[in-house]
Amino acid sequence: MAEIKRKEREKGKRAALQAADNAAKELGYSSHEDMITKLKAKRTPQAPVNRPVAAAPAAETDDAPTQTSRRTTKQDREIARLQEQRRSANRARAAAERKLREQQRAAEARDAEHELRVAAARHGVKDVDYALVLLQRKLKGMPEKDLAAFDEDVFFSTELRKTNPYVYGEEVQPATTSPEGTSKVTPKTPTTPTPPNGQQKDARAMSKSEYEQTLRQRGFTPPHLGTPG
Numbered sequence: 758m759a760e761i762k763r764k765e766r767e768k769g770k771r772a773a774l775q776a777a778d779n780a781a782k783e784l785g786y787s788s789h790e791d792m793i794t795k796l797k798a799k800r801t802p803q804a805p806v807n808r809p810v811a812a813a814p815a816a817e818t819d820d821a822p823t824q825t826s827r828r829t830t831k832q833d834r835e836i837a838r839l840q841e842q843r844r845s846a847n848r849a850r851a852a853a854e855r856k857l858r859e860q861q862r863a864a865e866a867r868d869a870e871h872e873l874r875v876a877a878a879r880h881g882v883k884d885v886d887y888a889l890v891l892l893q894r895k896l897k898g899m900p901e902k903d904l905a906a907f908d909e910d911v912f913f914s915t916e917l918r919k920t921n922p923y924v925y926g927e928e929v930q931p932a933t934t935s936p937e938g939t940s941k942v943t944p945k946t947p948t949t950p951t952p953p954n955g956q957q958k959d960a961r962a963m964s965k966s967e968y969e970q971t972l973r974q975r976g977f978t979p980p981h982l983g984t985p986g
Contacts (some may be wrong), residue, residue, distance in 0.1 A: 767862040769856070
């Protein structure tokens with residue numbers, strides 16, 4: 758897992774450098790490093806050189822302020838251009854760094870989700886997707902201190918099994934509704950008595966009282982006999 762994170766960071770770093778190089782090339786430089794080097798060189802002040810100044814002819818004295826103004830304007834434009842290049846490079850670098858951070862966060866989120874899926878499967882969860890939804894609901898709004906102490910193994914092994922056993926593929930048994938302290942009585946199936954010789958007596962050979970007694974033994978009561986005693 759550490760190797761995956763390292764590769765993601767290297768990939769993001771290369772993407773950031775490539776974006777910075779592209780931005781430098783758009784500004785006329787060969788690379789981002791070349792642009793930084795040249796900008797630093799232009800900002801470095803050079804020592805003034807003392808040169809003998811020839812006396813200007815009297816006729817050219819009036820043109821001196823105009824020439825100085827032109828040089829100043831040209832320098833101002835160059836300075837403004839360099840400043841804009843620097844701002845563009847800073848924006849490109851900031852965008853590349855922001856993209857790198859987003860890629861790192863996405864990689865960390867994928868790693869965390871993978872670990873949670875492994876933990877859920879390890880504790881017998883069948884519907885892992887819904888189990889993760891339930892986990893997110895539980896963690897939402899939880900204080901930072903509780904999040905740091907949260908144990909996903911306890912959640913998947915104990916808590917979730919109690920509240921949502923169906924994500925483990927278990928069937929929920931209905932609760933017993935009989936009053937407390939009583940047991941459910943299963944009615945017994947009436948049995949038909951068998952004569953001692955093992956043969957069933959023919960009803961046509963029975964007397965009326967024997968026939969009625971046989972019906973009672975089998976659980977049948979003719980209407981005219983009323984409820985059996």
